[in-house]
Amino acid sequence: MNQTMKCQQLMCCAGRLYAVIAVGAVGGVGLCTQSALGDLPTVYTQEQAFYETGSATLKKQSFEEIESGEQTSYSCEGVTLACEAGYTMRRHNAASRATDGARSVMITDARQLVLTFDSPVNAVGFQLIDFADAGEPADLVVTTDTGEVVKLLDDFYGRNGEAHFVGVTTAEPFTQLTVTTTVTNDGFYLDECYFGQVEIGEVMVSAGE
Ligand SMILES: [Ca+2]
Ligand SMILES: [Ca+2]
DSSP states (O other), X not given: OOHHHHHHHHHTTTSSOEXXXXXXXXXXXXXXXXXXXXXXXXEEOOHHHHHTTSTTTOXXXXXXXXXXXXESEEEETTEEEEEOXXXXXEEEOOGGGOSSTTOEEXXXXXXXXXXXXXXXXXXXXXXXXXXXXSXXXXXXXXXXXXXXXXXXXXXXXXXXXXXXEEEEEEEEEEEEEEEEEOOOSOOEEEEEEXXXXXXXXXXXXXXXX
C-alpha cells in the first residue's frame, strides 16, 4: 500500500468525508496536508509522530503508582481510567508488559475502557501490549463525548508481548474517550498514556505500522 492510499484510508476511518489535498513523505512518515469537511480526527500508529504534535503540552500517565489488586477504576493525575461495568482490571508488575517503567494496567475480560479527563483534550495516545495475539483479529474504536467515532485498529493481528501505539487527535476538544475493542479470548495491557490539547494545523500521519 502506498503512502497516499494509507493516508486516505486513515482519513476515512471516522466514517466521514475528508479531502486530502496533498500527500508527501518525510523519512517514512507521511505528511498529509488536509482540509476537513467537518472535524478532523487523525489516527496515529507511531508514538513519535503523535508526540511531536504537542510534546510541550501533552501529559503522560505511566501507571507506576496505581493501586494493586482488582480495581474498577484508577484515578490518576489528570485522567481517570474506568473499565466496563461488571469487570475489573489490575496493576501488572512486569517490565515485559510495560513500555514505560515496570508497571502497566492489565485487562483480561473487559472490552470497553473509559478515559475521563480533568480538563478538555484533543489528543490521546497510548501503548497496547500483547493485544490481539490469540489468533483472532481485532478492531479498536474510540468514541468521544463530542460524537467523534474513530477506528484506530482494523482487523489487527498482534504478537505475543509486542507493543503497539495508537493515538488520535481531533479538532474539537473532548473530556471523555470510550475505547472499545472486539478482541476475543485475549488479555492485554495498557501503558504510557499521553493526553492534552495540541495545535491542529498540518498534521503528521504515521504511514507505517
Ligand atoms: Ca508503566
Ligand atoms: Ca494477549
